[in-house]
Amino acid sequence: MKLSEQVKPISYLKAHAAEIIRQQKDNSQPLVITLHGEAKAILQDVGQYEETQETLALLNVLALTNRQVEEGKLRPAAESFARIRKRLADSQS
Structure with missing residues (x-):
């Protein structure tokens, strides 16, 4: 459904709030309120x-x-994994 088809005035929202909320559960399109x-x-x-x-x-x-x-600001993967292994080893001792 096109977003342009999902435009409603605030008066419609006020009059049909429960219905609109129920419909939104099944509808992946947002509703534009004007x-x-x-x-x-x-x-x-x-x-x-x-x-x-x-x-x-x-x-x-x-x-x-x-x-x-x-x-x-980057490191080679081998260096990063070595630092992680060292941290794990330090935390376990």
């Missing part, structure tokens, strides 16, 4: 919201990693 003809809010199923937040977190990690690579 006020005076202008988009003001998004209504989204909580599961879909959580997935979106997880995706954003992963993208942030990826961006940070790319930045660190560009800045030359």
